[in-house]
Amino acid sequence: xxxxxxxxxxxxxxxxxxxxxxxxxxxxxxxxxxxxxxxxxxxxxxxxxxxxxxxxxxxxxxxxxxxxxxxxxxxxxxxxxxxxxxxxxxxxxxxxxxxxxxxxxxxxxxxxxxxxxxxxxxxxxxxxxxxxxxxxxxxxxxxxxxxxxxxxxxxxxxxxxxxxxxxxxxxxxxxxxxxxxxxxxxxxxxxxxxxxxxxxxxxxxxxxxxxxxxxxxxxxxxxxxxxxxxxxxxxxxxxxxxxxxxxxxxxxxxxxxxxxxxxxxxxxxxxxxxxxxxxxxxxxxxxxxxxxxxxxxxxxxxxxxxxxxxxxxxxxxxxxxxxxxxxxxxxxxxx
Amino acid sequence: xxxxxxxxxxxxxxxxxxxxxxxxxxxxxxxxxxxxxxxxxxxxxxxxxxxxxxxxxxxxxxxxxxxxxxxxxxxxxxxxxxxxxxxxxxxxxxxxxxxxxxxxxxxxxxxxxxxxxxxxxxxxxxxxxxxxxxxxxxxxxxxxxxxxxxxxxxxxxxxxxxxxxxxxxxxxxxxxxxxxxxxxxxxxxxxxxxxxxxxxxxxxxxxxxxxxxxxxxxxxxxxxxxxxxxxxxxxxxxxxxxxxxxxxxxxxxxxxxxxxxxxxxxxxxxxxxxxxxxxxxxxxxxxxxxxxxxxxxxxxxxxxxxxxxxxxx
Numbered sequence: 246x247x248x249x250x251x252x253x254x255x256x257x258x259x260x261x262x263x264x265x266x267x268x269x270x271x272x273x274x275x276x277x278x279x280x281x282x283x284x285x286x287x288x289x290x291x292x293x294x295x296x297x298x299x300x301x302x303x304x305x306x307x308x309x310x311x312x313x314x315x316x317x318x319x320x321x322x323x324x325x326x327x328x329x330x331x332x333x334x335x336x337x338x339x340x341x342x343x344x345x346x347x348x349x350x351x352x353x354x355x356x357x358x359x360x361x362x363x364x365x366x367x368x369x370x371x372x373x374x375x376x377x378x379x380x381x382x383x384x385x386x387x388x389x390x391x392x393x394x395x396x397x398x399x400x401x402x403x404x405x406x407x408x409x410x411x412x413x414x415x416x417x418x419x420x421x422x423x424x425x426x427x428x429x430x431x432x433x434x435x436x437x438x439x440x441x442x443x444x445x446x447x448x449x450x451x452x453x454x455x456x457x458x459x460x461x462x463x464x465x466x467x468x469x470x471x472x473x474x475x476x477x478x479x480x481x482x483x484x485x486x487x488x489x490x491x492x493x494x495x496x497x498x499x500x501x502x503x504x505x506x507x508x509x510x511x512x513x514x515x516x517x518x519x520x521x522x523x524x525x526x527x528x529x530x531x532x533x534x535x536x537x538x539x540x541x542x543x544x545x546x547x548x549x550x551x552x553x554x555x556x557x558x559x560x561x562x563x564x565x566x567x568x569x570x571x572x573x574x575x576x577x578x579x580x
Numbered sequence: 581x582x583x584x585x586x587x588x589x590x591x592x593x594x595x596x597x598x599x600x601x602x603x604x605x606x607x608x609x610x611x612x613x614x615x616x617x618x619x620x621x622x623x624x625x626x627x628x629x630x631x632x633x634x635x636x637x638x639x640x641x642x643x644x645x646x647x648x649x650x651x652x653x654x655x656x657x658x659x660x661x662x663x664x665x666x667x668x669x670x671x672x673x674x675x676x677x678x679x680x681x682x683x684x685x686x687x688x689x690x691x692x693x694x695x696x697x698x699x700x701x702x703x704x705x706x707x708x709x710x711x712x713x714x715x716x717x718x719x720x721x722x723x724x725x726x727x728x729x730x731x732x733x734x735x736x737x738x739x740x741x742x743x744x745x746x747x748x749x750x751x752x753x754x755x756x757x758x759x760x761x762x763x764x765x766x767x768x769x770x771x772x773x774x775x776x777x778x779x780x781x782x783x784x785x786x787x788x789x790x791x792x793x794x795x796x797x798x799x800x801x802x803x804x805x806x807x808x809x810x811x812x813x814x815x816x817x818x819x820x821x822x823x824x825x826x827x828x829x830x831x832x833x834x835x836x837x838x839x840x841x842x843x844x845x846x847x848x849x850x851x852x853x854x855x856x857x858x859x860x861x862x863x864x865x866x867x868x869x870x871x872x873x874x875x876x877x878x879x880x881x882x883x884x885x886x887x888x889x890x891x892x893x
Contacts, residue, residue, distance in 0.1 A: 517731075
């Protein structure tokens with residue numbers, strides 16, 4: 246009883262600490278986003294046309310509360326941000342929340358497919374290279390992965406476009422194809438042009454993560470294959486297939502899942518590059534265009550959103566570590 | 581390790597290098613020798629770009645629009661004057677690559693030096709001083725490490741661009757870029773150096789220095805720093821490859837170096853527009869150059885890591 250109590254207490258402190266850290270990160274990012282919005286250029290000038298009189302400007306400034314003290318303004322910005330309100334885009338003359346809701350499905354669908362692709366291809370490749378360490382195919386995979394790390398994401402995209410888009414003319418080279426409206430969500434999964442358009446961007450985005458997962462699975466497998474319980478499994482005469490997949494692979498999956506979880510954030514970040522290469526109408530493309538046009542409200546919204554994604558993912562992974570790995574709990578609780 | 585040749589100045593130095601374990605492992609690995617040669621070629625070409633390049637792509641007088649969009653010399657319509665063909669304005673691709681690699685490497689080296697100085701400095705202080713300051717610096721490092729470096733560089737660069745007035749952009753773009761890439765990479769150095777400093781600061785030579793009254797600044801720089809630099813060199817080599825990729829990516833996204841001083845990434849971005857009209861050489865050759873450069877540096881870094889690691893000998 247006492248142990249259980251101490252453990253849950255420790256767990257709570259840990260989660261509270263991490264939560265506090267996440268809140269501080271979010272506040273810092275929000276402060277940067279707010280300062281951008283408030284002090285880069287004049288928000289009023291960016292909202293109204295040339296023919297607005299000075300009186301109207303003064304009136305608008307008062308009405309929008311731009312004369313209030315800094316803390317009040319920042320508080321208002323933070324409260325609005327929590328509710329997903331980031332004001333109007335200077336460029337598109339529409340609410341930023343609307344723009345983001347429109348672009349979000351494209352980015353999430355692309356990221357999801359890439360993550361699945363990276364896992365489905367990366368894990369078997371990792372297992373294979375670990376089991377047949379000196380095989381010709383294994384060496385091939387390892388060399389490929391080294392080249393994969395040295396190839397920048399955008400170059401992979403360009404090469405794919407050159408081969409499958411320009412030379413072979415098999416796949417569309419830009420955009421999402423036809424999309425189907427499901428409520429506010431738009432999906433490209435239901436049309437053939439949508440699926441075709443997804444292939445090259447998804448491969449481009451998945452390749453880097455794939456090499457990472459492959460190397461990770463390989464390293465973990467090699468480690469596990471050296472342990473006693475695997476040796477005993479073999480000694481009992483269990484078939485190779487059973488030893489490799491039921492015993493060894495199962496024990497490598499914890500780190501693989503956590504790393505993949507953490508990589509979800511990277512996938513969303515790298516989506517900026519992929520979306521830019523393929524003119525994929527997602528949030529990353531919106532952000533890059535916003536930088537070019539100094540569309541501050543869009544930039545501010547993207548900053549806050551991407552930080553939020555990362556903070557949430559990290560928090561979940563941190564907590565999962567404790568749930569999944571009992572050794573961590575005992576060590577930290579006793580020490 | 582025996583040093584048989586200690587006769588005189590330079591020759592004994594050379595002999596020691598040739599006789600060392602590191603040189604032995606270098607010669608034994610053909611891949612490493614090839615990547616070292618490749619890296620050296622890139623560095624020399626970048627350093628002496630105005631002398632090496634067959635044409636000067638920025639000299640308007642030497643560019644002829646009649647030479648525009650010529651394919652590589654070995655293709656049917658190629659011109660032997662332009663080995664890798666020309667771009668839409670008649671500039672020699674090989675020359676723009678050499679000048680572009682120069683910009684890429686300048687930005688790469690500057691960013692690495694920025695990260696190195698910042699990271700090593702903070703790591704030394706963090707490890708030596710300890711306490712709250714250490715906890716604070718390492719907490720920031722943890723937080724930064726949870727975001728991908730390229731995202732941090734992109735955000736800093738993008739934000740800085742919108743803060744600066746437009747007419748200043750092109751003049752300061754390179755400094756902004758170096759700052760953004762530099763800031764995004766300091767954590768690795770700081771963590772490594774902090775770890776080694778924690779070990780070194782309790783060694784006898786440091787205690788001895790402290791006892792004879794040497795100040796902490798001198799102890800850090802003259803006594804501890806030289807003993808923690810080994811791993812830093814390895815990190816710096818691999819970081820150079822990452823910095824070059826990051827610079828190329830940002831330039832490709834249009835937020836890197838200004839178009840007036842194109843890097844390899846800018847060349848790929850510009851050439852990308854001509855991919856569909858069949859002029860593949862404008863973007864593919866700078867791309868190949870970038871991959872070769874990064875791959876060569878990466879392989880050198882891998883070798884250096886293994887060679888300096890006594891466990892693997």
